[in-house]
Amino acid sequence: MNSKLLKIFYAALITVFAYEVQAQSIAAREKKPGNAERLTADEILHLSDYSRNGWDTYFVRTTIQNFEDNKLKEEGVFDVSIKGTDKTLVKFLNADVKGQYLLMVDDDMWIYMPNTRKPIRITPLQRLMGNASNGDVARTRYAQDYTALFKREENIDGIPCFVLELNAKRDGSTYIKIDYWITKTTLRPQKAEIYLTSGKHYKTIHFDVYKEIRGRMLLTQLTITDRLREGRTTIMKYSGYTQKEIPEKYFNKDYLGKLR
């Protein structure tokens, strides 16, 4: 092979390589490398929801512990029933709020107060308890609420993660913007940073513990750190995941007064 041909060959090789690098770079932005190479950011988000939701219709007991300066200030226990991607019913179990229910259908929420026997329409920003908003308990399928953009890859505690930017699909979503770390190998949520409309960093969520429950690896503990109020953290624990059929009418606002 003469030198001219060799130069043409190298030029062609460099062109092809450059094209491949550029193509891979575009793919990295739109599709993901690693095991999830062929998945879009939205698909990764969708798959990550599986480790926060056991089945299509299920029940889970949620315990929320609020800490101030590492001291436990309050603890709340809730029974959460989830049906499909859009319906959640939260039953309050603590003595001071016993008989209250929170109903969430799509982006819309009602709270039933047993004192007044009345369901009240509420906004997503109204807090359930401490740093946990209603949406933190009731909305666990982020793929329903947010569109995802791939930002970068990053290691968290030595675990390689995709970093996605989630933007609210609708006005009624719990948060406007979330930076979301999902492990590359298992596609489990690892960390979330939540921002307010003003751009302020509002909360950081660490998804701490996953356990195998009836053949599935499911989230059993997360920690929320308040970035606006120093020293305030919330731990949410999930237990008693049970697949369960729940009548449709339980998710009708008018039925709240009949629930026990």
Add this chain to the structure above:
Amino acid sequence: MTFRGSILVVLVFGVIQLRAQSLEYRFSLVDEGTLNKVRIETPLNYNNQILPQSSESNITAANLFLGYGGFMTSLNFNALTDNLKIPEYEYTIRELSLDLSLTDELDITIGKKILKWGPGYAFNPTGVAEPQRSPSDPSDRLGRNEGRKLATITAFFGRSSLTFVYINDVRYESSKLYWSEQEFALRAYTFINGFDLSLIGHYKEGGRFKAGLNWAKVIGSSLELHGEVLLKKGSSTQYHRAIIIDNEQRIFAANPYATLFNQSKRIFYKILLGGQYTFENGINIVLEYYHDAEGLNKLEWKRWMKFIKFHNSIQQGSITADPVLIEASRLNILWALQTLSPRGTMSDYIFIRQYYSTGSWSFEFIQFLNAQDFSAVIIPSADLAISEHVSFYSRLTSFIGGSDSEFGALFNSCYLNIGIRFQL
């Protein structure tokens, strides 16, 4: 089917549905002491002699809720003491009902139950089947609201429902049933495009048909808006005759109330517009405007006050009268006081509530403002939760305004409640 047959069917359904259910219960015990600053100078209650107000009182209220399957009951027991009377004890069955699911889409309820239909926070003009309550205590902290005796049938269709209610506040006294006027109400509710929307109809025997609608909508993550409107042709509300003409110097020999607009073709309406906003720091604000066309206007209120003041002058002795007339005048004041309503006597009101909770502490500030005479009830309160079972609260209620105004003329200028609450 006979009446006994219907009861039997209901009981059989009830027993079937009670199987394999767990008992739900709630219990609260509240002890609340009140210090009251009596308004001696008010013409409504000359020298605190027309309707004597206590300066100190205490109430112990126990509330027990039991739910088992479709069965539920809510019981209230109160022990009241004050510096004027001997202790009183009250026992109330607030609710006692049976909810039965005939199918997954069809439910019936029979018994005494509190039904709430309106989205309003302090006012609920479309709450045609609900008990009367006070805007200054929207959360009913002592659990004193009672249900109505009713039977309902509700059909659920996805995000919609249709409810028919039959109400009869029947009483059982001295081994005999006393039936009340029959009431019928219908509500069609749907949730569409983010709107909670209800259409409501109500008819009471001997009264007027009322129709209304209410709605609620959340905008973004912080703002909720709601509204209610209720219309009827004519009004069966009873008004004191003193409000009709400028002639306050009258002493009525018989009950002076009359239905002034019973045959009227005028449309009377109640309207509520409101909303709530939650700030990023967690502060929640509720704002509501309420108009009730059956309430008194400024002129009618002025005439009523002049009538009261005339009789107050007789009580004070600044107008001389013989003892028989003085007693008749006192009776006239007592009759006139029946015009006052804890839900507001005039036609335009504004309600504002600010609320903030830090976890164990929560703070609430209620302002209930008469938009015609600008008198107001203002209620700051604080609640400290020691644990999920025990909390303390304090609540200061002040009535402010000119001496002729609705709240500025009330019997008390302010009162302070301090309470402890135990919950299971």
